[in-house]
Amino acid sequence: PRRVFSAFQASGRLTLGNYLGAILPAVRLQDEAACVYAVADLHALTVRHDPAHLRARTREVATLLLASGLDRSPLYLQSRVPAHTELSYLMESTAHDGEMRRMIQFKEKSAAQEEVRLSLLTYPALMAADILLHRADLVPVGEDQRQHLELTRDLALRFNRRYGETFVVPEAVHPETAARVMDLAVPTAKMSKSAVSEAGTVYLLDPPADIRRKIMRAVTDSGSGVRHDPAAKPGVSNLLVILAACSGRPVASLSYGSYGALKKDTAEAVIEALTPVRERFAVLSADPAELDRLLAAAAARVIEETSGLMAAARRAIGLG
Numbered sequence: 001p002r003r004v005f006s007a008f009q010a011s012g013r014l015t016l017g018n019y020l021g022a023i024l025p026a027v028r029l030q031d032e033a034a035c036v037y038a039v040a041d042l043h044a045l046t047v048r049h050d051p052a053h054l055r056a057r058t059r060e061v062a063t064l065l066l067a068s069g070l071d072r073s074p075l076y077l078q079s080r081v082p083a084h085t086e087l088s089y090l091m092e093s094t095a096h097d098g099e100m101r102r103m104i105q106f107k108e109k110s111a112a113q114e115e116v117r118l119s120l121l122t123y124p125a126l127m128a129a130d131i132l133l134h135r136a137d138l139v140p141v142g143e144d145q146r147q148h149l150e151l152t153r154d155l156a157l158r159f160n161r162r163y164g165e166t167f168v169v170p171e172a173v174h175p176e177t178a179a180r181v182m183d184l185a186v187p188t189a190k191m192s193k194s195a196v197s198e199a200g201t202v203y204l205l206d207p208p209a210d211i212r213r214k215i216m217r218a219v220t221d222s223g224s225g226v227r228h229d230p231a232a233k234p235g236v237s238n239l240l241v242i243l244a245a246c247s248g249r250p251v252a253s254l255s256y257g258s259y260g261a262l263k264k265d266t267a268e269a270v271i272e273a274l275t276p277v278r279e280r281f282a283v284l285s286a287d288p289a290e291l292d293r294l295l296a297a298a299a300a301r302v303i304e305e306t307s308g309l310m311a312a313a314r315r316a317i318g319l320g
């Protein structure tokens with residue numbers, strides 16, 4: 001079977017964008033491929049953070065991933081498998097600094113800060129290591145990770161060419177709809193964990209009343225026609241995409257006479273999609289020891305299953 005890997009940063013509360021863009025596709029891939037998933041806690045160290053907060057978020061993200069249905073594959077914490085950081089160094093020694101500086105996410109995130117952690121620059125090397133460590137064929141991610149995936153492919157190809165066939169060259173898989181869910185209040189910006197305003201971001205644990213309020217107040221566009229046209233009608237198009245992805249109906253099949261009716265149906269579809277996740281989250285949260293056991297077992301399995309690849313990578317590059 002094909003191998004799948006993806007990871008989710010522990011830097012904030014998971015959003016509807018994470019859910020539709022990556023979590024749901026990752027859940028579905030479990031039916032047809034050998035999947036492994038991780039909480040990328042190391043990636044959360046690339047910007048200013050609070051240790052206690054990070055630890056709590058890490059648990060929350062892990063529990064939410066399980067509650068969303070990523071419960072049929074090993075799920076572990078990136079920091080518990082030291083091979084990630086080791087392989088990341090080999091990737092840093094394969095990549096060039098210009099490649100890292102060209103990353104859109106680095107440019108955006110570094111521009112907003114006075115002090116930029118070095119790990120923010122080298123982040124894509126760690127992400128490449130995550131993926132290559134698992135010899136993943138497929139990586140379900142949202143559109144915003146496209147550039148990082150392309151760099152991962154470049155690094156794998158370069159390493160293989162220089163040192164001999166070692167890594168599988170992975171492919172990104174983006175969902176047909178909802179590869180880029182936009183902010184409800186600012187529909188020209190991506191819905192994001194680090195959103196400046198919370199009004200435009202639906203979090204997976206939002207109670208139904210909050211979801212309804214945020215969607216009913218979503219910024220729509222001037223004029224009244226409901227049609228999918230992201231350039232001219234970003235707000236309406238975003239709602240159509242969200243509704244389609246939550247209800248499993250194609251965007252083209254959705255037809256509405258008013259913005260109000262579209263918002264109402266979208267709100268109900270999102271609530272219907274997220275209610276079981278919120279309920280399972282509550283159940284799973286009641287047993288933190290079980291979460292610890294599950295994460296530890298998955299990490300042990302990953303350490304064992306990746307030791308061969310790590311040995312091959314060390315040997316190829318001339319270590320030992």
Ligand code: TYM
Nearest residue numbers: 006007008009017018021022040130141142179180181191
């Ligand atoms: P992160 O944690 O920011 O986001 C997790 C996943 O959610 C997707 N996503 C979205 N999809 C659609 N619309 C949105 N508005 C939206 N916002 C986020 C992201 O594309 C991602 O798939 N670097 C990664 C985490 C990571 C990773 C990996 C992913 C670390 N190592 C290895 C894949 C493979 C990140 O920051 O995603």
